Amino acid sequence: MTRYKLKISYDGTRFHGFQRQTDLRTVQGVIEQSLEKMTKGQHVDIFGSGRTDAGVHALGQIIHFDYPGEIPAENMLRAMNSLMPLDILILESEIVDEEFHARFGVKKKTYQYRVDCGHYTDPFKRFYTGHYPYPFELEKIETAIKDLIGTHDFTSFAASGGVIEDKVRTIYEATVRFDEKSSELVFEFTGNGFLYNMVRILVATLLEIGNGRRDVHDLLRLYEVKDREQARGCAPASGLYLKEVFY
Amino acid sequence: MTRYKLKISYDGTRFHGFQRQTDLRTVQGVIEQSLEKMTKGQHVDIFGSGRTDAGVHALGQIIHFDYPGEIPAENMLRAMNSLMPLDILILESEIVDEEFHARFGVKKKTYQYRVDCGHYTDPFKRFYTGHYPYPFELEKIETAIKDLIGTHDFTSFAASGGVIEDKVRTIYEATVRFDEKSSELVFEFTGNGFLYNMVRILVATLLEIGNGRRDVHDLLRLYEVKDREQARGCAPASGLYLKEVFY
Numbered sequence: 001m002t003r004y005k006l007k008i009s010y011d012g013t014r015f016h017g018f019q020r021q022t023d024l025r026t027v028q029g030v031i032e033q034s035l036e037k038m039t040k041g042q043h044v045d046i047f048g049s050g051r052t053d054a055g056v057h058a059l060g061q062i063i064h065f066d067y068p069g070e071i072p073a074e075n076m077l078r079a080m081n082s083l084m085p086l087d088i089l090i091l092e093s094e095i096v097d098e099e100f101h102a103r104f105g106v107k108k109k110t111y112q113y114r115v116d117c118g119h120y121t122d123p124f125k126r127f128y129t130g131h132y133p134y135p136f137e138l139e140k141i142e143t144a145i146k147d148l149i150g151t152h153d154f155t156s157f158a159a160s161g162g163v164i165e166d167k168v169r170t171i172y173e174a175t176v177r178f179d180e181k182s183s184e185l186v187f188e189f190t191g192n193g194f195l196y197n198m199v200r201i202l203v204a205t206l207l208e209i210g211n212g213r214r215d216v217h218d219l220l221r222l223y224e225v226k227d228r229e230q231a232r233g234c235a236p237a238s239g240l241y242l243k244e245v246f247y
Numbered sequence: 248m249t250r251y252k253l254k255i256s257y258d259g260t261r262f263h264g265f266q267r268q269t270d271l272r273t274v275q276g277v278i279e280q281s282l283e284k285m286t287k288g289q290h291v292d293i294f295g296s297g298r299t300d301a302g303v304h305a306l307g308q309i310i311h312f313d314y315p316g317e318i319p320a321e322n323m324l325r326a327m328n329s330l331m332p333l334d335i336l337i338l339e340s341e342i343v344d345e346e347f348h349a350r351f352g353v354k355k356k357t358y359q360y361r362v363d364c365g366h367y368t369d370p371f372k373r374f375y376t377g378h379y380p381y382p383f384e385l386e387k388i389e390t391a392i393k394d395l396i397g398t399h400d401f402t403s404f405a406a407s408g409g410v411i412e413d414k415v416r417t418i419y420e421a422t423v424r425f426d427e428k429s430s431e432l433v434f435e436f437t438g439n440g441f442l443y444n445m446v447r448i449l450v451a452t453l454l455e456i457g458n459g460r461r462d463v464h465d466l467l468r469l470y471e472v473k474d475r476e477q478a479r480g481c482a483p484a485s486g487l488y489l490k491e492v493f494y
Contacts, residue, residue, distance in 0.1 A: 011370040057371070086373040123258040124304070124375065126333040 002070040005062065005100055006080075007092040012057045012237070013127040014087055019051045027052070027088065031063070034083040039068055047102045049109065049245040053197075055237030057128070059112070060091070062245040064102040070095075100247070108172060108192050110244040111199045113235065115185040115207070117178075129184060130203065130239030136210030141176050141185075144209045147219040148174040148189070148202070155226035157205070159197035159234065167226075169193050176206070188243070197234055204233030249317040252309065252347055253327070254339035259304045259484070260374040261334055266298045274299070274335065278310070281330040286315055294349045296356065296492040300444075302484030304375070306359070307338070309492040311349040317342075347494070355419060355439050357491040358446045360482065362432040362454070364425075376431060377450065377486030383457030388423050388432075391456045394466040395421040395436070395449070402473035404452070406444035406481065414473075416440050423453070435490070444481055451480030 008031075016024040020032065028046050035044045049062045071079070077093035084090065116122055116129040117136075125131075148171045155167040173190040187203055205222070208214045215221070222231055255278075263271040267279065275293050282291045296309045318326070324340035331337065363369055363376040364383075372378075395418045402414040420437040434450055452469070455461045462468070469478055 009370055011373075081367055086368050087370045089367055089370050120328055120336055121333050123256055123334045123336050126258075128371065 001066045001068060003064055003066050003096050003098050003100060004073065004076055005064045005094045005096045005102065006077075006090055008058065008061050008063060009089045009091055010058050010061070011087040011127075012052060012055050015054065017052060017054045017056070018048055018061070027058075027061075030085060030088060031080075034080065035065070035067075037083055038079060042068055044068070049102050049106050049242075052240075052242055053237050055127070056240045056242070058242040060244045061242050062102050062247075064096065064100060066098075102245075105247045106193075106245055108190055108246045109194065109242065110173075110188060110190040110246075111194065112241040112243045113187040113189075113199055113203045114239045114241070115187070115203065115235070116239075117183050117185055127238050130235040132185070132207050134207075134211050136185075136207060137212070138176070138178055138185075138210065140212070140216050141206050141210040143216050144206055144219060145174045145176050145187075147217060152223045153226060154195055154198055154223070156222040156228055156231045157198045157201045158195035158228060159201065160228065164195065167195060169195065169198075199240060200235040200237070201228075201231050201233065203235040203239070205231050207235070208233065248313045248315060250311055250313050250343050250345050250347060251320065251323055252311045252341045252343045252349065253324075253337055255305065255308050255310060256336045256338055257305050257308065258334040258374075259299060259302050262301065264299060264301045264303070265295055265308070274305075274308075277332060277335060278327075281327065282312070282314075284330055285326060289315055291315070296349050296353050296489075299487075299489055300484050302374070303487045303489070305489040307491045308489050309349050309494075311343065311347060313345075349492075352494045353440075353492055355437055355493045356441065356489065357420075357435060357437040357493075358441065359488040359490045360434040360436075360446055360450045361486045361488070362434070362450070362482070363486075364430045364432055374485050377482040379432070379454050381454075381458050383432075383454060384459070385423070385425055385432075385457065387459070387463050388453050388457040390463050391453055391466060392421045392423050392434075394464060399470045400473060401442055401445055401470070403469040403475055403478045404445045404448045405442035405475060406448065407475065411442065414442060416442065416445075446487060447482040447484070448475075448478050448480065450482040450486070452478050454482070455480065 018027045020028040044065050046063050046065050073093040073095050077090050080090045114129045116125050116131045119133050121131050151170040153168050171191040175188050265274045267275040291312050293310050293312050320340040320342050324337050327337045361376045363372045363378045366380050368378050398417040400415050418438040422435050
């Protein structure tokens with residue numbers, strides 16, 4: 001048994017999310033099936049740093065698994081890439097000791113969210129961005145996003161369906177920039193954990209602040225009221241990227 | 248009857264090409280069906296500047312049609328965009344006189360071809376680029392591409408299946424640049440016409456020249472031999488974009 005840690009990228013468009021589901025194409029399911037070709041049918045469980053929903057992408061998801069046998073990390077990367085469909089790419093491969101756990105060892109994560117601000121949805125971006133065709137003031141979003149830094153109760157920003165009781169999380173970094181060339185707003189959030197749909201709800205709220213439909217410091221109020229109904233919006237999965245996981 | 252000239256963009260991935268086909272999703276078919284919603288079921292024929300194959304994209308395809316009635320060009324654009332699926336976008340709309348014909352009036356066209364040069368296929372580019380993971384010298388391609396300028400017999404670069412007898416075409420501009428940020432080679436070709444698969448065959452040949460597998464002036468030899476077998480390769484549809492049509 002050898003434990004491998006892999007950094008992977010995937011286009012989430014044609015997956016029903018990360019987590020294995022019977023009869024549905026998922027990232028975990030596809031990778032586990034591929035590994036069975038290397039183990040003569042022996043099943044190998046994959047552990048991810050966390051789930052991603054249907055349509056959500058990854059630029060740097062981390063997984064680990066225990067392989068029956070030992071091959072050099074570089075060979076594992078090549079062998080697996082030769083078996084992967086074109087919408088999953090293994091970026092890095094490393095042999096780690098059995099203390100390493102892709103999920104339990106996570107210290108922080110960075111998510112990116114991309115918003116296409118063109119009037120119409122760009123045909124080439126429909127699966128790769130959210131879309132906000134309304135006016136906004138970037139300065140308002142820049143001001144509001146600073147209210148994210150620190151430790152807050154994110155109950156207002158957690159979709160129902162999550163099973164986690166403790167809704168307090170710490171955000172270390174939160175930035176937004178407007179890319180003129182692509183007409184995209186690019187958000188990045190680094191924190192010690194994120195609740196179900198939290199990034200997508202935050203982006204929807206920040207866009208409403210930029211549009212002037214909410215007070216520029218409405219996040220502070222939402223931390224207090226602890227009411228998902230008051231944040232309302234949820235930006236689409238297509239704009240969300242799991243960018244980096246830190247251990 | 249009013250004749251409309253439209254500039255449109257589409258992601259060719261989920262279309263069986265431009266031209267209408269029974270029971271297959273095509274760009275022409277989808278637009279014609281959408282127009283029937285505006286004409287209470289009356290069929291309106293769409294004319295494109297030319298066909299694009301399955302998987303080939305358009306940044307600036309031109310179409311025309313005769314609409315039974317007259318509405319301002321800007322309203323036509325908005326009405327049609329509200330009916331289009333997300334993989335087609337109407338960019339510009341103009342009322343033209345009946346002399347204008349999208350196909351017969353073409354003076355020249357520009358095609359773009361994008362090649363991802365990364366070692367593995369990037370999951371996010373698999374439908375939007377060709378892929379060339381081998382070494383190449385950009386200078387060789389830059390030298391070779393100059394041999395395209397002018398009027399030549401492109402018999403060696405025409406896929407069988409074309410019905411056109413005259414294989415002589417004039418290329419006005421042909422450029423290549425390497426985009427460091429995206430690791431992409433971007434080719435652009437402007438000419439008075441292009442034979443079936445001609446751009447894709449030219450790109451495959453130019454990449455072989457860059458790789459040193461062909462003489463840097465092999466295009467000159469290929470014009471002479473007039474033999475499709477000698478050019479061999481054909482870059483995939485996914486990297487090809489109809490960029491602009493001139494009248």
